Amino acid sequence: MCATCGCGSDGKTTFFLIDKDQQHNHSHDHVHTHNHGYVHDHGHTHDHQHINEKKIIDVEQDVLHQNNLLAERNRGYFDAKHILALNLVSSPGSGKTSLLERSLRDLKGELEFAVIEGDQQTNNDADRIFATGTKVTQINTGKGCHLDAHMITHAIQDLKPADYSVLFIENVGNLVCPAMFDLGEKERVVIMSVTEGDDKPLKYPDMFHSSTLCIINKTDLLPYVPFDIEKAKANAKKVNHYLEIIEVSCTSGDGLPLWYNWLRSKVLQAETI
Amino acid sequence: MHELSIVMGIIKIAEDHAKAAGAHSVDEIELDIGTLSGVDMESMEFAWTQAKKGTMLNNSLKKVNSISAKAKCLDCDTEFDIKNYYDACPVCGEHLISILRGKELKVKSLLVS
Numbered sequence: 001m002c003a004t005c006g007c008g009s010d011g012k013t014t015f016f017l018i019d020k021d022q023q024h025n026h027s028h029d030h031v032h033t034h035n036h037g038y039v040h041d042h043g044h045t046h047d048h049q050h051i052n053e054k055k056i057i058d059v060e061q062d063v064l065h066q067n068n069l070l071a072e073r074n075r076g077y078f079d080a081k082h083i084l085a086l087n088l089v090s091s092p093g094s095g096k097t098s099l100l101e102r103s104l105r106d107l108k109g110e111l112e113f114a115v116i117e118g119d120q121q122t123n124n125d126a127d128r129i130f131a132t133g134t135k136v137t138q139i140n141t142g143k144g145c146h147l148d149a150h151m152i153t154h155a156i157q158d159l160k161p162a163d164y165s166v167l168f169i170e171n172v173g174n175l176v177c178p179a180m181f182d183l184g185e186k187e188r189v190v191i192m193s194v195t196e197g198d199d200k201p202l203k204y205p206d207m208f209h210s211s212t213l214c215i216i217n218k219t220d221l222l223p224y225v226p227f228d229i230e231k232a233k234a235n236a237k238k239v240n241h242y243l244e245i246i247e248v249s250c251t252s253g254d255g256l257p258l259w260y261n262w263l264r265s266k267v268l269q270a271e272t273i
Numbered sequence: 274m275h276e277l278s279i280v281m282g283i284i285k286i287a288e289d290h291a292k293a294a295g296a297h298s299v300d301e302i303e304l305d306i307g308t309l310s311g312v313d314m315e316s317m318e319f320a321w322t323q324a325k326k327g328t329m330l331n332n333s334l335k336k337v338n339s340i341s342a343k344a345k346c347l348d349c350d351t352e353f354d355i356k357n358y359y360d361a362c363p364v365c366g367e368h369l370i371s372i373l374r375g376k377e378l379k380v381k382s383l384l385v386s
């Protein structure tokens with residue numbers, strides 16, 4: 001049982017700190033699950049008899065209450081250490097890892113980074129990040145389709161991001177489920193690419209509604225795909241009037257300076273609090 | 274399928290409250306679920322049937338209050354019902370709206386014995 005949150009530990013989510021000094025992929029025996037184990041003691045002693053005594057309990061409790069408490073706890077940790085935590089969300093393959101690889105390489109020496117990689121199964125993305133020389137922890141969610149605040153709490157215990165660093169959290173590739181779970185991030189960044197439909201924001205409004213920045217990636221492919229970028233932007237704005245939008249290509253590098261400037265501005269804001 | 278995590282959260286909340294009240298089963302559970310809460314009711318039903326097995330909610334009746342979403346136009350102050358985040362203000366046509374309700378996702382009450 002986990003002392004932080006009282007979660008059971010019969011194993012589904014695994015954490016790997018991809019470590020410089022040791023063999024790759026050593027697993028901390030730090031295995032968690034959100035399933036409670038359905039262990040019910042059936043030997044309850046009835047020292048007095050309640051027959052058919054019914055009772056109404058007013059609960060009025062938010063189902064995500066526990067997640068939100070842990071998210072606030074993470075946020076407090078990030079604030080205290082001046083860490084800028086960003087939650088990157090998108091459908092599979094829109095280019096989250098590519099964007100991270102470029103950013104980590106291009107801004108090396110200017111900003112300090114740490115990365116949490118969320119994936120259902122593999123370490124592939126974490127290995128790509130590790131290759132850029134960045135501290136990275138992999139969370140494998142198994143069948144889980146999203147990261148939650150609790151996983152982040154444990155991941156940062158391993159990762160220990162430096163003060164004044166930027167912490168990227170690459171969520172599981174899925175535009176639906178991660179929308180509901182606050183991880184304690186400062187900003188949520190939704191990434192879409194021009195190989196998807198320009199109606200993505202209308203189809204997955206929760207994600208666009210809960211994000212502050214939208215990156216439209218793979219603009220180098222615009223000449224070859226029927227993607228109407230103006231329509232995509234208008235759709236995103238319909239869902240979330242406050243959404244900032246930046247167009248980039250991780251392949252050609254177009255637009256990346258805009259993203260880097262956005263990052264720098266957020267780091268500066270965090271420092272002046 | 275985040276509905277499974279949602280359902281497990283609901284069951285945990287219900288069992289915690291029921292146990293604290295010294296009950297041994299939950300006969301009825303009442304939920305408030307907003308139409309913009311992000312919960313797909315069909316997935317939720319499926320997850321519910323699976324997850325309640327062997328819990329105090331095994332035989333409980335589930336009552337869902339569906340809370341329809343309402344928004345306020347930040348331009349002209351009109352309050353109106355919405356189905357989607359991208360619905361425009363029926364008066365001025367603007368998309369600059371704030372959500373007043375419809376994001377609820379909570380366990381409202383239990384009947385235990």
Ligand SMILES: Nc1nc2c(ncn2[C@@H]2O[C@H](COP(=O)(O)OP(=O)(O)OP(=O)(O)O)[C@@H](O)[C@H]2O)c(=O)[nH]1
Nearest residue numbers: 091092093094095096097098173217218249250251
């Ligand atoms: N043409 C083009 N291809 C890109 C661009 N960015 C990424 N890709 C390609 O898109 C594919 C998916 O990129 P990833 O970075 O792995 O995407 P991801 O969002 O991390 O994917 P998941 O982690 O599986 O959700 C790869 O083959 C990339 O090379 C781009 O700007 N232009």
Ligand SMILES: [Zn+2]
Nearest residue numbers: 002004005007
């Ligand atoms: Zn834990």
Ligand SMILES: [Zn+2]
Nearest residue numbers: 096097125170
């Ligand atoms: Zn990736």
Ligand SMILES: [Zn+2]
Nearest residue numbers: 145177274275
């Ligand atoms: Zn899901």
Ligand SMILES: [Zn+2]
Nearest residue numbers: 346349362365
């Ligand atoms: Zn209006």
